[in-house]
Amino acid sequence: MNDMNKAKLDYYIELVEGELKKITASKPELQGEVVKAMEYSLLAGGKRLRPVLVMEFARMCGEKRPEKFARAACSLELIHTYSLIHDDLPCMDNDDFRRGKPSCHKAFGEDIALLAGDALNSLAFEVLSDEAIAGVIPPERAIMLVSVLSKAIGTDGMIGGQVIDLRSEGKDIDLETLNVLQTCKTGALIEAACVMGVILSGRFEAVPFAADYAKALGRAFQIVDDILDVTGSFESLGKPIGSDEQQHKTTYVTLLGLERSQAIAKQLTVEALGHLRYFEDYEFLSQLTQELLTRQS
Numbered sequence: 666m667n668d669m670n671k672a673k674l675d676y677y678i679e680l681v682e683g684e685l686k687k688i689t690a691s692k693p694e695l696q697g698e699v700v701k702a703m704e705y706s707l708l709a710g711g712k713r714l715r716p717v718l719v720m721e722f723a724r725m726c727g728e729k730r731p732e733k734f735a736r737a738a739c740s741l742e743l744i745h746t747y748s749l750i751h752d753d754l755p756c757m758d759n760d761d762f763r764r765g766k767p768s769c770h771k772a773f774g775e776d777i778a779l780l781a782g783d784a785l786n787s788l789a790f791e792v793l794s795d796e797a798i799a800g801v802i803p804p805e806r807a808i809m810l811v812s813v814l815s816k817a818i819g820t821d822g823m824i825g826g827q828v829i830d831l832r833s834e835g836k837d838i839d840l841e842t843l844n845v846l847q848t849c850k851t852g853a854l855i856e857a858a859c860v861m862g863v864i865l866s867g868r869f870e871a872v873p874f875a876a877d878y879a880k881a882l883g884r885a886f887q888i889v890d891d892i893l894d895v896t897g898s899f900e901s902l903g904k905p906i907g908s909d910e911q912q913h914k915t916t917y918v919t920l921l922g923l924e925r926s927q928a929i930a931k932q933l934t935v936e937a938l939g940h941l942r943y944f945e946d947y948e949f950l951s952q953l954t955q956e957l958l959t960r961q962s
């Protein structure tokens with residue numbers, strides 16, 4: 666990524682982190698413990714990919730001030746963090762580390778971690794609807810955003826994917842099932858982020874193009890995630906490697922091997938880049954997409 670685009674990415678990330686801090690700081694002290702747990706996981710780092718996608722798609726669709734949607738874009742990070750907290754719970758993947766720190770339930774206990782995830786989930790919709798009440802988002806667009814986001818994380822999306830994942834543990838699943846699982850579990854939220862950016866801009870005819878880009882990116886992203894679980898390190902990933910193997914999970918690497926997985930991730934990245942041609946001024950996203958293919962975290 667060139668220096669100009671790196672500076673733009675840093676700017677987006679700074680905006681997101683600033684808004685996330687304001688969002689949790691606005692919560693009353695009465696619920697101090699659960700708010701601390703939410704902040705602990707939310708502010709532990711992370712790439713902030715999903716909110717960046719929201720703002721960048723709004724910008725590529727003609728929005729001159731995408732930063733005005735930073736708070737709305739944070740709804741994706743709130744949901745994403747909720748899913749990570751719940752995914753780490755003993756009844757799910759039982760992971761002790763996340764984003765370089767003990768997972769939420771290790772730091773706060775299972776009960777508070779469960780509630781912190783729940784609270785982040787509802788907070789996402791509170792933030793979106795409040796942005797409409799504040800006049801930042803036209804009300805009909807806010808309703809569309811709530812519709813897209815709630816479908817993406819429900820039984821046809823993230824939760825559905827997680828159920829297939831849980832039920833597939835220790836079993837041999839084929840590539841088709843793995844694709845469905847990952848499209849729902851990881852892909853749906855990435856697609857929601859891209860589509861929500863388009864909706865915020867009001868250029869609705871661009872939705873299918875953003876969705877096509879996101880589908881290819883989402884699959885490439887998950888394949889790289891699987892590769893890093895084998896080739897990465899605790900230091901760069903912020904969690905132990907080898908967790909998929911330990912939990913007897915079928916991944917792209919176990920099904921296809923490292924080399925083929927890398928080749929398919931590359932092919933999907935090229936496909937994603939092709940879908941960007943519909944948009945104007947896509948250089949930043951093009952570089953970010955390529956960077957995600959070679960990421961180490």
Ligand code: GRG
Binds near residue numbers: 745749751753890
């Ligand atoms: C238990 C009710 C209930 C629901 C939970 C756990 C769950 C539903 C869904 C799991 C979704 C999940 C954790 C998908 C994994 C997606 C993925 C590749 C996460 C890593 O994303 P990055 O690399 O992480 O963007 P950072 O830390 O950089 O933000």
